[in-house]
Amino acid sequence: MFIEFIKLAIYIILIIIISKYMLVKLLRNIAETLNLKAKTVGNIAGFATSIPELFTVTLASISGLASTSLYNIISSNVINLIQYLATVVINKNTKVLKNKALIIDLVIVLITIAIPLYMINANVKLGVPFAIFLVILFLFFYKINSNAHKLYLEKYDKEIEEEFELEYEKEIKNKKNNKLLIVKYLIYLIIIGILLYFVGDKLSNNLENLCYIFNVPEYIIGIILGFGTSIPELITFFEAQRGEKNKEEEKLGVIEATNNLLMSNMLNLFIIQAIGILLISIIK
Numbered sequence: 001m002f003i004e005f006i007k008l009a010i011y012i013i014l015i016i017i018i019s020k021y022m023l024v025k026l027l028r029n030i031a032e033t034l035n036l037k038a039k040t041v042g043n044i045a046g047f048a049t050s051i052p053e054l055f056t057v058t059l060a061s062i063s064g065l066a067s068t069s070l071y072n073i074i075s076s077n078v079i080n081l082i083q084y085l086a087t088v089v090i091n092k093n094t095k096v097l098k099n100k101a102l103i104i105d106l107v108i109v110l111i112t113i114a115i116p117l118y119m120i121n122a123n124v125k126l127g128v129p130f131a132i133f134l135v136i137l138f139l140f141f142y143k144i145n146s147n148a149h150k151l152y153l154e155k156y157d158k159e160i161e162e163e164f165e166l167e168y169e170k171e172i173k174n175k176k177n178n179k180l181l182i183v184k185y186l187i188y189l190i191i192i193g194i195l196l197y198f199v200g201d202k203l204s205n206n207l208e209n210l211c212y213i214f215n216v217p218e219y220i221i222g223i224i225l226g227f228g229t230s231i232p233e234l235i236t237f238f239e240a241q242r243g244e245k246n247k248e249e250e251k252l253g254v255i256e257a258t259n260n261l262l263m264s265n266m267l268n269l270f271i272i273q274a275i276g277i278l279l280i281s282i283i284k
Helices: 002-033 038-048 051-062 066-090 100-121 128-152 154-172 179-213 218-229 231-240 247-283
Strands: none
Touching (some): 100 247
């Protein structure tokens, strides 16, 4: 049994390394080579950070472990909430924390934890209509988030975007319109896809062994998966807190960090869980 848990840890780490540190970088490079806008590149990178959750939820769904995928999302979102609150505590002297937009963001973060808990306790029927409902909720809360930031944080959001634009312009100078680079990146993308499929297949078998052979409850597997897939975000969070920052850098850092955590929670619940539900419906 202990060996199976070691295997689980190894497979999770491999998926994190491949998706977070290889696939995310590759997608960013492809976007930069195609000379896409900085905001588009940021959105691609932001979505790509949720790939570990997407992969584990998909595998759990294919294996018929619906509640495992839900507990995975709850665990991951709770860890993100802890990081959100830690950001608030560490930067308690930053006036921007009193901004209404960040209070609205925190409420949405709490909602992304409350909904999956309700889904489990109320034994909600997870079918295609509910998956569509989750996507609608994503669009609804995304609109609320965008409007709140536009209304209360427009000045800071513009500064963040301008800063990102400057960094982006420096990075793409040597990558523009390089066809050979695009071909190379596409080959890498195929190789990464094969690696993820191979590791994913092993993880899927491992999950089934733990649940059925060793009688490990699905919720424990889900919590372990949620913690495992949140490791990259935890590393990024601690790295972001290091070093001296002036007041303006603190403000921009807090806004960027809290918004990233919010988007991660929203993607985990409303998009990734919807994909998992659709997969279960197709398999059935």
